Amino acid sequence: MLCRRWHSRHPVRLSYVTAEGDLASSPYARKALVCAHELGLQSEFEVVSVETSPIQSSSEVNLANPLGKVPVLLREDGPDLFDSAVICEYLDSLVAGSKLFPQAGEERWRSLRMHALADGLCDAALAVRRERNRPPELRWPD
Ligand SMILES: N[C@@H](CCC(=O)N[C@@H](CS)C(=O)NCC(=O)O)C(=O)O
Numbered sequence: 421m422l423c424r425r426w427h428s429r430h431p432v433r434l435s436y437v438t439a440e441g442d443l444a445s446s447p448y449a450r451k452a453l454v455c456a457h458e459l460g461l462q463s464e465f466e467v468v469s470v471e472t473s474p475i476q477s478s479s480e481v482n483l484a485n486p487l488g489k490v491p492v493l494l495r496e497d498g499p500d501l502f503d504s505a506v507i508c509e510y511l512d513s514l515v516a517g518s519k520l521f522p523q524a525g526e527e528r529w530r531s532l533r534m535h536a537l538a539d540g541l542c543d544a545a546l547a548v549r550r551e552r553n554r555p556p557e558l559r560w561p562d
Pocket residue numbers: 437445446447448472473474475487488489490491503504505546
């Protein structure tokens with residue numbers, strides 16, 4: 421656990437991967453944290469750092485998310501939430517009047533389109549990192 425600050429207005433825990441001291445090596449977790457910052461909610465959370473990957477599972481993460489992936493939002497007043505897109509929308513719903521994700525109309529499709537683009541960038545970043553972590557003799561030449 422890296423951060424034990426706890427503000428109970430929104431009793432939730434945001435859980436994400438770390439590696440070598442990097443606070444948010446998961447791009448999806450980083451995206452959710454950006455939403456939390458944009459909404460002014462960053463100090464409302466206790467952030468828990470958990471190592472998880474396809475070859476190293478975490479029982480804490482598995483309990484909260486049957487897919488075994490981070491980020492997960494642990495809530496005391498409802499089921500834990502995943503994945504990052506759902507967490508981002510949930511965080512948005514906590515702030516009255518501030519809508520990163522408008523509920524209807526063309527603005528909603530615009531924001532969901534941008535979110536899909538962000539997820540695609542996360543997918544690409546993860547694919548690059550996984551490839552770089554493979555032994556050199558097992559990597560694709562380019
Ligand atoms: N679609 C998910 C993807 C989450 C994801 O792939 N997280 C990775 C870390 S970047 C993970 O936990 N991987 C563990 C595993 O694949 O077992 C989201 O948006 O939250």
